[in-house]
Amino acid sequence: MDVKIIIENDHESLITTTILKSKENKNVEVVPSACEKKKKKGVFNPQWLRDSQVNSFLREYKLDSTKILCIACNETFSIHYGGKNDIDRHIKLKRHINNMKSFNINRQLITSTMKPNKEIEETAAAEGVFVYHGGKHGHSYLSQQCITNVLKTIFSSSSAISKSMSCGRTKCNSIAVNVLAPYFTQKVLTEVKQAYFYSIMFDASNKGNTKFFPVCVQYFSKIGVKKGCIIDLIDDADESATNIFENLMTVIKKSGLPFDGLTSIGADNTNVNMGNNHSVYTLFNNEIENLFKGKLS
Template sequence: MDSEIIIEDDNDDNDDNDDNDDNDDNDDNDDNDDNDDNDNNHEESIPTTPVLKSNENKNVKAASNTCEKKKKKGVFNLQWLLDSQLGSFLREYKPDSTKALCIACNEKFSIHYGGKNDIDRHIKLKRHIHNMKSFSINRQLITSTMKPNKESEEVAAAEGTFVYHGVKHGHSYSSQQCTTNVIKTIFSSCSAIGKSMSCGRTKCSSIALNVLAPYFTQQILIEVKEACFFSIMFDASNKGNSKLFPVCVQYFSKFGVKKGIIDLIDDADESATNTFENLEAAIKKSGLSLEGLTSIGA
């Protein structure tokens, strides 16, 4: 009796162990399945976040590029004049840097949106091609008939010196015209140069704007580039219906601290964004580096 009872207990224990082992195996399999599911879910979720971020970055870059294109402002580039084809007829329109002047057609046109493409488009116009033919012939006739004369060069030098003196001391063009008449009266009998001088208001203005101003502006820019560092000062002033922004530069040269005007901007818009764009365009047009700008004043 006792031995039979013992045998039955052993069988029950074995059955219980088998059941436990089966349960453990099932639990392990369930855990493995859960882990596999988690791994699969993790692997599937990994690429979604970078894709979304990359798409967002592309959208941000596209929007920023669009804004930059809208803010970009086409201005006249002095490097265009170095081209022999463009330099023969193209000139800078100083009252508005977003326009160019064609002396063959005697008209100004906008380069605000296309830049050099607008110039190429103007060259292909029929009226420009027709005007260039007569312009080239007239230019050859003028240069072939004009011969240098020592006396005329001396008169030109005297007139340039006279206008420079008047501008330096703030004399009006009307007063310079009156002074020229006095000089001609006094020195007509003893000086051929004094007798030949003629500086009316229009001529004084042309000498100051087209001869003296470009030369001294170029000299200032050469000295600023040698100094490397500079500061910019500007302020708005009203002249009739025009809003003018003179751009003044200050730098340290071998003669000490110097100041000079490098540009005069005519723009009625006084917003901060437009003022910044005008200053940036003036600095780039002058060939200066923004890295050398140390301060801005008004």
């Protein structure tokens, strides 16, 4: 039996093939074994970030270990071939030098103006309590702004929180509308769902040339009957019975209240609201049997 070895070299792999030649001139080829010789890539080394000259603007690029992120230039560059030399080459670029000038200034501004998280949270909590107190006692946003200025003047030397408080008219309105109102509305709706049975009250109210329909709920809670809790404010000039009914149905569905838990409705004793023919009450009564008719005095 003769043995013939064929060696092929295609720059990337080394393949050896053994052919066995028998007396019957039959060739039996053995499956070739391939050993690919891969090039070692330059990858990120965490030790580079210990260098104080580069650790302020260089970051690891986790999506590709052969690249590194420069936050000053807001770009990634390859370290595949040069490794640390690629970093040194990037630092000497004119574009990077110009970006570092503004980057250092921004870092100084951010560091000097940022407050500890605890102080920010305490100030925000104080402002929220202050606006809640003013809303509960019917204080206007203008009066709250004046009180804030007085508090900052009196307690600026003894209280960092008082010194940091800023409750102008716009901010008070934003806290009340975007923070406090959604929280307490959701809290009321949760209690109504737990109580299941409730009544709805509504009435038209004019503010300037705008007509509003505040929608209130009354229900039994763990501490007794709660009434007059506003869950929505509808802006609509159409005072027809059909339109009011559709708006109230929209509020009930949007709030997630059980429709069959509605026991009564309360409104002014007008034909549109409480009349016997095509009123808001009759439209609800067609959907819910034994609905009580409440009247607002």
